[in-house]
Amino acid sequence: MLNKTFLPGEAESRLYALWEASGSFSAHPESAAAPFAIMIPPPNVTGTLHIGHALTMTIQDTLIRWRRMQGRDALWQPGTDHAGIATQLVVERSLAEQGISRTELGREAFTDRVWEWKAESGGAITQQLRRLGASPDWQRERFTMDEGLSRAVREVFVTLYREGLIYRDRRLVNWDPSFRSAISDLEVDSREVRGSLWHVSYPVEGSEETITVATTRPETLLGDTAVAVHPEDERYTALVGKYVVLPLTGRRVPIVADTYSDPEKGTGAVKITPAHDFNDFEVGRRHDLPMLTVLDESACVVLDEIADEIREIPGLADPAFVRGLAGLSRDVARKEIVAELERLGHLVKIEPHVSQVPHAERGGAIVEPRLTTQWYCDAGKLAVPAIEAVESGKVSFVPKQWENTFFAWMRDIQPWCISRQLWWGHRIPAWYGPDGEVFVAHDEAQALEQARGHYGRDEVLVRDEDVLDTWFSSGLWPFSTLGWPEKTPELARYYPTDVLVTGFDIIFFWVARMMMMGLHFMDDVPFRTVFIHGLVRDERGQKMSKSKGNGLDPLEVVEEFGADALRFTICALTGQGRDVKLGPKRVEDYRSFITKLWNAARLCEMNGVVPAAGFDPSSVRSSLSRWLVHETGQAVREATAALEACRFDDYAAVSYRFVWNCFCDWFLELAKPVFAGGSEAEAAELRGVTAWALETILRLLQPVVPFVTDTIWSSMGFGPSGGLMSASWPEAVAVSGSEAACAEVGWVIRFITEIRTIRSEMNIPPSRPSPVLLRDASEETVARAGRWQEAIGRLARVSEVGVLQGDLPSGAAQTVVDEATLALPLEGLIDLDAERARLAKELERAEGEILKTEKKLANPDFIARGKPEVVEETRQRLVTQLGERDRLRAALERIGGV
Structure with a gap:
C-alpha cells in the first residue's frame, strides 16, 4: 500500500543498503552476457561531493543502470585518486594544528600519517556518492596508491624510460613556492590582478642612447640576459647586436632581433629573462642565451648565478645594494628595486595595469615560472597514435566539436613534466650513484644490480626524492584498475571500456593521457566514446563560486528534495554542447514530476490496478487501451534512442511528456468512468493495460529515478523490494488497430x-x-x-x-x-464587451513590453557590454512576450475584437 506522500529519505537509505548488500551493483566477468564498462573519473580522496560530481555521476549511473536492464554485464569501476598536493596540504595543516611540521617528522613518518588520515577520513566522497544513488561495483573499488596500481605505475615508468620516452631535462615549470613543487597547468588558477607596469630605461653600451622596457615584475630584472626587438622594427635596427647595461647589476646583455617582440605593444622592446618567463625561455633557447635563476624555490632572491657579474658603475649599479637583496621575498625585493631604480633615475614611469596572475589552485600562492631539472615524458611521440585513433573514428567525442579541442592540444603538445617535489605520491623509481649516474628500476635491488654492472662494484645509491604527477597514475586508470600488468580475466573482458563521461577541462590532462597510455601499453584505445558534458552554472547562467554565493551543495539538495529529483533535473538539463543551468527552483520544479508519478500510482492502486499475470498488451480491444499501448511503445523507442545517442535531456523529456501528459493527464482521466462504472470486461482490460503501462514507466524511469520507481514497484506488487534495477529494459509492443485508435x-x-x-x-x-x-x-x-x-x-x-x-x-x-x-x-456566460476591453488592454500592455525589450536588444552597448547571461535572459524574455502577444491576438479574434 502506497503512503499518501513519497518520503525520499526513508526510501533512499533503505533501498541503497539493500542493493549494496545483495550485490546488485556487481559485474559478472564469468557471465555470457555482452560486457559494458564505464570507468569512474576518480574523485580526489580529499574531496567532498560538489555539483559537478553530481552531474558526472548521475549521467554515468543512468547509463550503467540502463545497460544492466538491457542484460549487459555492466561494470562501473569505482575508485579514488590520491591527489598528491591536496592530500599533503590537508595532512600538513592537521599536523600544524598540533604544532608539528612535516620536516620534523621525516618522510617515512609523514607518509605513515597520510595513510592514517586516509583510513580515518579519506574517501568520504564515496559515501556521499551513495547518497546520490550511484551504483558502481564497490567491491572492486581501487585507489591510485594501492599496491596493484603502484606496481602498474612502476612498470610503466621503467618501460617508458628504457624506451627513451621518459628522461630528465632542465626546463621551465609552473612552480608553487609555498609547496616548493612543480604543478600542472590544471592546478594553476589565473586571476585578474590590479597592479603596475614599470617602465625602465636601459643604457645602450658605448652611447648616450637608452632603450625603455616595461615590466610587471621588476624583481626579475636581476636575471635579464637580453633585450629583444622585432627584426622589422626600424627604430631599433641599428641597435641589434649591440649591448645594454642593466641597471642595478651593471651586467651587459645583447640586443637581439626576435619576432616575439611586438612593435605595436609598449615600446616595442622587451626584457628577456629566460629562467623566469615561459615566452622568454623560448627566446633564450632560440638565441642561446644564459638561463640565470634569481629566485629560489620559495620565491626569494638568490644571487649565486649572477654574483660574479655584478659590477659597480656610478649612477647605475651598486653591488652593495644588490647583495642586500639576497634572501628577500619577491614582494619585498620588488619594492626595494623600484625605489633604487627611481633613485638612480632609470624609472621612466609607472602605469596602472591589470594582468592575469597565475595562482596555485591549492594554497593560493602566486605561481612562479622556474627553471629546474625535472622528469619528463615524451608526450609528442605518445600523442601520434591517440590523434590517429580520433581521426579514424576508433574514439568518438560527443558532442563531436570537442574533437577540435583535442586535436588543437595534441598537435601542439609539449613535453610532460611528470615529477613533483612532494612526499605523498608514487615515488619515482630512480636511484643515483655517487657520480650522478641514474639507475631506473622496479625496486632498489634491481637498481643495485644495475649499479654493480656499471661500476663493477657495490655502491651506495640514493633514491630520487620526487614523486610522480597525479595525472601519471590516473592516466593508467582504465587498465591498471583491471589488474594490469597481470593478464587478468577482467582486463581481457572489460578493456577497452565503452563510454567515458567527463568535463571538457580535463580532455588534455586526463582523457588524452589515458588514450596515450592505453594505446602504448594495451595496443588499443581505452574507450570508444567520450561524452563531454558542460559546466554546471546557476539559473542565470553565471559560473558558480563561493565569492558569489551562488553555489549549490548537492547533499543539501538531496536532503531537501530527494536524490531522484536532483538526478532527474540533471538529466533534463544535460544537453549536448551546452552548460547546465541549475538551481534549487529547477530541482523543486522537477520534484513535482516525482510527485505526479507517485500520485498517479496511488490513483491506479485506488482503482484496483494490480499486476495482471499473463496480460498481453497486444490483445487489447478498446481505442483507449490501444492508444496507450501505442504511446507507450513510442516512448520506449524514443527513450532508448536518446540513451543510445547520449541525449540525456531527450531521454528525460520523452519520459516526462509520456508520464505527465499521456499517462496522467489523458489516459487516467479518460479511464476514470470505466474504472468507476464500465462493464466488467472493459474494466478488466483497462486495469490490465494500466498496470502494464505503469510497470513499463517504472522500468523506463529506473535508470534516472531509482528510488521512487522501486518503491512503487514493490508496493504495488510488481516485484520484490530492490528488484526493479534487475528487471529487463522495456520493449515496444505492436497492437493491431493502433492507427485508428490513435486517430x-x-x-x-x-x-x-x-x-x-x-x-x-x-x-x-x-x-x-x-x-x-x-x-x-x-x-x-x-x-x-x-x-x-x-x-x-x-x-x-x-x-x-x-x-x-x-x-x-x-x-x-x-x-x-x-x-x-x-x-x-458566449451570450450569458461572460460580458463580451468587457472581455474585449480586457483583452485589448492586455494586448496593448504586451506590445509595450515587447517594444521595451526590442529596444534594449537593439542597443549595441547592451549586447557588447552586458553580461552574456543577462543578454540571453533578455532574448528569452522577448520570445515569451511575443508568444503572449500572439495568444492575446488570437483570443480577441475569436470574439471579433480585432
Missing part, C-alpha cells in the same frame, strides 16, 4: 484542449458549463462526439455537443479541429 483518441484530446483554451482565454468560470456547436462536421466527428460525450463534458466543462446547420450565433468564440468548426456561444 480517435488524438481527436478527443485536441477537441478538449481547444475548448479548454477558449474557456481559459475568455475567463469563463469553471462552474459554468458551456455548449459546443459543430459546424461542417463529418459523420465520424459527430459520432466521436457522441462516443466521448462524458469525457468531453467532464474534462472540458461542456454541457452538450450539438450540430449547427446555419450561421454561427452572434458572439460565439470559434476554433477548428480537423474539418469541423467548433463554436462556443
Whole structure:
C-alpha cells in the first residue's frame, strides 16, 4: 500500500543498503552476457561531493543502470585518486594544528600519517556518492596508491624510460613556492590582478642612447640576459647586436632581433629573462642565451648565478645594494628595486595595469615560472597514435566539436613534466650513484644490480626524492584498475571500456593521457566514446563560486528534495554542447514530476490496478487501451534512442511528456468512468493495460529515478523490494488497430484542449458549463462526439455537443479541429464587451513590453557590454512576450475584437 506522500529519505537509505548488500551493483566477468564498462573519473580522496560530481555521476549511473536492464554485464569501476598536493596540504595543516611540521617528522613518518588520515577520513566522497544513488561495483573499488596500481605505475615508468620516452631535462615549470613543487597547468588558477607596469630605461653600451622596457615584475630584472626587438622594427635596427647595461647589476646583455617582440605593444622592446618567463625561455633557447635563476624555490632572491657579474658603475649599479637583496621575498625585493631604480633615475614611469596572475589552485600562492631539472615524458611521440585513433573514428567525442579541442592540444603538445617535489605520491623509481649516474628500476635491488654492472662494484645509491604527477597514475586508470600488468580475466573482458563521461577541462590532462597510455601499453584505445558534458552554472547562467554565493551543495539538495529529483533535473538539463543551468527552483520544479508519478500510482492502486499475470498488451480491444499501448511503445523507442545517442535531456523529456501528459493527464482521466462504472470486461482490460503501462514507466524511469520507481514497484506488487534495477529494459509492443485508435483518441484530446483554451482565454468560470456547436462536421466527428460525450463534458466543462446547420450565433468564440468548426456561444456566460476591453488592454500592455525589450536588444552597448547571461535572459524574455502577444491576438479574434 502506497503512503499518501513519497518520503525520499526513508526510501533512499533503505533501498541503497539493500542493493549494496545483495550485490546488485556487481559485474559478472564469468557471465555470457555482452560486457559494458564505464570507468569512474576518480574523485580526489580529499574531496567532498560538489555539483559537478553530481552531474558526472548521475549521467554515468543512468547509463550503467540502463545497460544492466538491457542484460549487459555492466561494470562501473569505482575508485579514488590520491591527489598528491591536496592530500599533503590537508595532512600538513592537521599536523600544524598540533604544532608539528612535516620536516620534523621525516618522510617515512609523514607518509605513515597520510595513510592514517586516509583510513580515518579519506574517501568520504564515496559515501556521499551513495547518497546520490550511484551504483558502481564497490567491491572492486581501487585507489591510485594501492599496491596493484603502484606496481602498474612502476612498470610503466621503467618501460617508458628504457624506451627513451621518459628522461630528465632542465626546463621551465609552473612552480608553487609555498609547496616548493612543480604543478600542472590544471592546478594553476589565473586571476585578474590590479597592479603596475614599470617602465625602465636601459643604457645602450658605448652611447648616450637608452632603450625603455616595461615590466610587471621588476624583481626579475636581476636575471635579464637580453633585450629583444622585432627584426622589422626600424627604430631599433641599428641597435641589434649591440649591448645594454642593466641597471642595478651593471651586467651587459645583447640586443637581439626576435619576432616575439611586438612593435605595436609598449615600446616595442622587451626584457628577456629566460629562467623566469615561459615566452622568454623560448627566446633564450632560440638565441642561446644564459638561463640565470634569481629566485629560489620559495620565491626569494638568490644571487649565486649572477654574483660574479655584478659590477659597480656610478649612477647605475651598486653591488652593495644588490647583495642586500639576497634572501628577500619577491614582494619585498620588488619594492626595494623600484625605489633604487627611481633613485638612480632609470624609472621612466609607472602605469596602472591589470594582468592575469597565475595562482596555485591549492594554497593560493602566486605561481612562479622556474627553471629546474625535472622528469619528463615524451608526450609528442605518445600523442601520434591517440590523434590517429580520433581521426579514424576508433574514439568518438560527443558532442563531436570537442574533437577540435583535442586535436588543437595534441598537435601542439609539449613535453610532460611528470615529477613533483612532494612526499605523498608514487615515488619515482630512480636511484643515483655517487657520480650522478641514474639507475631506473622496479625496486632498489634491481637498481643495485644495475649499479654493480656499471661500476663493477657495490655502491651506495640514493633514491630520487620526487614523486610522480597525479595525472601519471590516473592516466593508467582504465587498465591498471583491471589488474594490469597481470593478464587478468577482467582486463581481457572489460578493456577497452565503452563510454567515458567527463568535463571538457580535463580532455588534455586526463582523457588524452589515458588514450596515450592505453594505446602504448594495451595496443588499443581505452574507450570508444567520450561524452563531454558542460559546466554546471546557476539559473542565470553565471559560473558558480563561493565569492558569489551562488553555489549549490548537492547533499543539501538531496536532503531537501530527494536524490531522484536532483538526478532527474540533471538529466533534463544535460544537453549536448551546452552548460547546465541549475538551481534549487529547477530541482523543486522537477520534484513535482516525482510527485505526479507517485500520485498517479496511488490513483491506479485506488482503482484496483494490480499486476495482471499473463496480460498481453497486444490483445487489447478498446481505442483507449490501444492508444496507450501505442504511446507507450513510442516512448520506449524514443527513450532508448536518446540513451543510445547520449541525449540525456531527450531521454528525460520523452519520459516526462509520456508520464505527465499521456499517462496522467489523458489516459487516467479518460479511464476514470470505466474504472468507476464500465462493464466488467472493459474494466478488466483497462486495469490490465494500466498496470502494464505503469510497470513499463517504472522500468523506463529506473535508470534516472531509482528510488521512487522501486518503491512503487514493490508496493504495488510488481516485484520484490530492490528488484526493479534487475528487471529487463522495456520493449515496444505492436497492437493491431493502433492507427485508428490513435486517430480517435488524438481527436478527443485536441477537441478538449481547444475548448479548454477558449474557456481559459475568455475567463469563463469553471462552474459554468458551456455548449459546443459543430459546424461542417463529418459523420465520424459527430459520432466521436457522441462516443466521448462524458469525457468531453467532464474534462472540458461542456454541457452538450450539438450540430449547427446555419450561421454561427452572434458572439460565439470559434476554433477548428480537423474539418469541423467548433463554436462556443458566449451570450450569458461572460460580458463580451468587457472581455474585449480586457483583452485589448492586455494586448496593448504586451506590445509595450515587447517594444521595451526590442529596444534594449537593439542597443549595441547592451549586447557588447552586458553580461552574456543577462543578454540571453533578455532574448528569452522577448520570445515569451511575443508568444503572449500572439495568444492575446488570437483570443480577441475569436470574439471579433480585432
